[in-house]
Amino acid sequence: MSHIRGRFAPTPSGYMHIGNARTALLSWLQIRSMNGSFIMRMEDIDKPRCKPELAEQALADLRWLGLDWDEGPDMGGPHAPYTQSEREHLYASALDQLEQQHLLYPCYCSRAELLSIASAPHGLGSEGPVYPGTCSRLTEAERAERALSKTPSLRFRAAEGPYTFHDETAGWQTFAAGGGGDFVVRRADGIISYQLAVVVDDAAMGVTDVLRGYDLLDSTPRQLMLYEALGLPAPRFAHVPLLNGTDGKRLAKRHGSIALASLREAGVSPERIIGWLAALSGLLPQPEPVRASELVSEFALDRIPKEAVVVTDELMRYLTG
Numbered sequence: 225m226s227h228i229r230g231r232f233a234p235t236p237s238g239y240m241h242i243g244n245a246r247t248a249l250l251s252w253l254q255i256r257s258m259n260g261s262f263i264m265r266m267e268d269i270d271k272p273r274c275k276p277e278l279a280e281q282a283l284a285d286l287r288w289l290g291l292d293w294d295e296g297p298d299m300g301g302p303h304a305p306y307t308q309s310e311r312e313h314l315y316a317s318a319l320d321q322l323e324q325q326h327l328l329y330p331c332y333c334s335r336a337e338l339l340s341i342a343s344a345p346h347g348l349g350s351e352g353p354v355y356p357g358t359c360s361r362l363t364e365a366e367r368a369e370r371a372l373s374k375t376p377s378l379r380f381r382a383a384e385g386p387y388t389f390h391d392e393t394a395g396w397q398t399f400a401a402g403g404g405g406d407f408v409v410r411r412a413d414g415i416i417s418y419q420l421a422v423v424v425d426d427a428a429m430g431v432t433d434v435l436r437g438y439d440l441l442d443s444t445p446r447q448l449m450l451y452e453a454l455g456l457p458a459p460r461f462a463h464v465p466l467l468n469g470t471d472g473k474r475l476a477k478r479h480g481s482i483a484l485a486s487l488r489e490a491g492v493s494p495e496r497i498i499g500w501l502a503a504l505s506g507l508l509p510q511p512e513p514v515r516a517s518e519l520v521s522e523f524a525l526d527r528i529p530k531e532a533v534v535v536t537d538e539l540m541r542y543l544t545g
């Protein structure tokens with residue numbers, strides 16, 4: 225085994241669908257094609273939104289597809305536990321470390337206040353507009369006063385200038401305002417943000433290669449700033465274009481039966497799904513039933529299309545038969 229390590233990190237807040245399956249497949253193929261270890265990690269840090277049954281279902285769906293992993297919540301491994309809700313002590317100590325460097329400050333802004341800056345330019349798709357730093361300028365007295373009526377979230381002080389990084393599929397990327405301004409690392413309800421948890425975990429688990437959907441490209445500067453501040457080595461990143469519906473929006477329920485569990489129930493074979501996803505990802509000329517393991521030698525990052533793939537009704541019909 226090489227030292228290459230990758231992971232798939234589903235959030236069990238809904239059923240796995242063909243978009244998740246595609247990310248899982250491509251990440252798995254990338255790692256298996258380099259003889260690396262593949263990790264499964266359950267990202268249930270936002271507990272109120274997640275369900276243990278959905279986590280179980282996700283693992284079952286992914287195994288049914290023909291994917292496997294060397295470490296994970298169902299089998300353990302050297303970096304156990306592999307479920308974020310059981311790793312909170314690690315996130316707390318990362319917060320301490322950032323606190324000691326004076327990189328955090330409490331933010332008392334309400335949702336309404338944050339929404340009122342929604343029209344600001346350079347907003348990040350995934351996390352709203354650039355935070356203008358309102359609460360970073362509060363005096364101690366103002367903080368004490370606001371603390372009487374509100375529990376704050378904690379924000380990380382982002383770099384001020386533009387932030388540039390290299391993505392293995394998308395190329396060089398530059399984001400203004402340190403990649404979107406100061407961002408939340410712990411919500412007012414105490415829940416640790418995805419950004420912090422994912423960095424702590426990928427570093428602790430020795431992940432060398434992250435392949436995930438384009439929707440997380442703009443989270444990457446934030447994560448890289450956290451790696452830097454925590455003195456942790458960052459992985460390589462490859463963000464792959466999303467699967468979209470004919471309306472140009474990200475594939476979702478309204479585009480048809482896209483949950484793996486429903487396709488399975490409808491009698492669609494895993495090989496059919498894998499072949500279909502491989503064709504949409506530039507790894508096969510036509511969709512034809514194939515096992516995931518048969519695609520390992522076909523995988524190359526540069527075969528993956530650079531643009532979002534539109535899943536037409538016809539393609540959808542091919543999948544469901």
Ligand code: GLU
Binds near residue numbers: 233235267435436440
């Ligand atoms: N848990 C995240 C999601 O389901 C993925 C995290 C990542 O790949 O960095 O969207």
